Amino acid sequence: MKRWTTLSAALLVVAACDTPAPSPDGELVERDSAGVVIAEWxxxxxxxxxxxxxGEPATSIGALESDEPEYLFSGIRGTVALSDGRIVVADGGSNTLRWYDASGVFLMQRGGSGEGPGEFSRLGPIVRTDDDGLVVTDGALHRITRFSSEGELLMTTPIEGVTVPGPAHPLAEGAFVVGAAGFSSTQMTGEEEGLYRASEPLIRIRSEVDAVDTLGIFPGPEIYFRTRSFGGHPFSRGFYYGTAGDRAFVAGAEGFVVDVYAGDGRHLRSIRAPSVDLTLTDELIGAYKDEALRLAAERGERVESSTRSALADMIFPKERPAYGRMVVGDDAIWLEQHSGGVTPTVSRWAVFDHDGAFRGTAEFPAEFRLSTVGDGRVAGSWRDSLGVEYARAYALVETGG
Incomplete structure (x- = not known):
């Protein structure tokens, strides 16, 4: 069984669009509001x-079957391309980080299940630092673990004050920013049925245990309350954040807005695209219901009946989320178009520079889940029709659109 494929490791260092020209179809208008720059596209x-x-992947790692377990994945939590072309994959099933060379050959592994230094109970996403180090959040143990690019364990730091911690993103000053990635039953406080957002802190953590402080308080991931239960909703708004240099980018999908903060918590800029129509139409709701019923019918009459009842009682918001995810690159912000509650045929992204000028859109196959972007390349995971996961890296290709 083929374990990896590579077309050209050279593709990994092609900087196809590091600083593209602004789109000719609009204008970035800036104004001051109490010291905050409002940047509207x-x-x-x-x-x-x-x-x-x-196009074709520069590197593809994974297999349907193999007698070498390092080429089998179960729940990829993130894929990072290092500056020298190596690939690091976080595998949730084994709680391990795996290093591969640019052609996909396995090099080494770190982590494993446990509670000791360098081990994980619930491996979270991985984030690359400027020096090619890796930062990993453990959502169960509530701590950050940092490795060097060569796999050396550098730091283990606890996370306090966040209900369900998300990824740790580095700031230029040496601190890390951590926010909420989900919700828990402790946030159920008797609200009426419908959509609800609990406020969550975005915290700044330094290497010292006693140096934790709050960057700001923001609306966390949106929860759908039903009688004696809670969970996600097809049109729930998420909470997204990332960093570049000494700035943190925060997005709550409430309107097409991304806010920019300095490392000390000062609100610097608000990037907006007010012309985007977020109306949740009957057509979008109908498409979601049709697909939910189709998928339920495949599981049997009983599931279809309960799904039909749940859909009849479901409460929908007036607006849909402005976007579905955010990935912050070295020189751009990538915002994924919300799927509208249905299985997407493509993954579509709007790309803005760090000051808010629109650069254009990118389209990827729906099977590809983007993890990281930078240096004209993207890395992420690919799930085929059999559900087999692969870690992949690609060079971005300009279409001329």
Missing amino acids: SGPIWTSGPRWTI
Whole structure:
């Protein structure tokens, strides 16, 4: 069984679009509001043609079957391409980090299940630092673990004050920013049925245990309350954050807005695209219900009946989320178009520079889940029709759209 494929390791160092020119179809208008720069993009976003896509993977790691377990994945939590072309994959099933060379050959492994230094109970996403180090959050043990690019364990730091901690993103000053990635039953406080967002802190953590403080308080991931239960909703708004240099980018999908903060918590800029229509139409709701019933019918009459009842009672918001995910790159912010509650045919992204100018859109196959972007390349996971997971890296390809 083939364990890996590589077309050209050279593709990994092609900087296809590090600093693309602004889109000609709009204008960035800036104004001051009590010391915060409001940067509004006036042109279209999702109606613009894609400017970037991906072709064949430069590196693809994984297999349907193999007698070498390091090439089998179960729940990829993140894929990072290092500056020298090596790939690091976080595998949730084994709670391990795995290093591969640019052609996909296994190099080493760190982690494993446990509570000791360098071990994980619930491996979270991985984030690359400027020096090619790796930062990993453990959502169960509530701690950050940092490794060097060569796999040396550098730091283990506890996380306090966040209900369900998300990834740790580094700031240039040496601190890390951590926010909420989910919700728990402790946040159920008797609200009426419907959508609800609990406020959550975005905290800044330094290497010292006693140096934890709050960057700000923000609306956390949105929860759907039903009688004696809670969970996600097809149109729930998420909470997203990332860093670049000494700035943190925060997005709550309430309107097409991304806020920019300094490492000390000062609100610097608000990036907006007010012309994006977020109306949750009957057509979008109907499409979601049709797909939910189709999938339920495949599981039997009983599941279909209970799904039909749940859909009849479901409460829908007036607006849909402005986007479904955010990935912060070295010089750009990537915002994924919300799926509208149905299985997408493509993954579509709007790309802005760090000051708010729209650069264009990118389209990837729906099977590819983007983890990281930078240096003209993207890395993430691919799930095939059999559900087999692969870690992949691609060079971005300009379409001329």
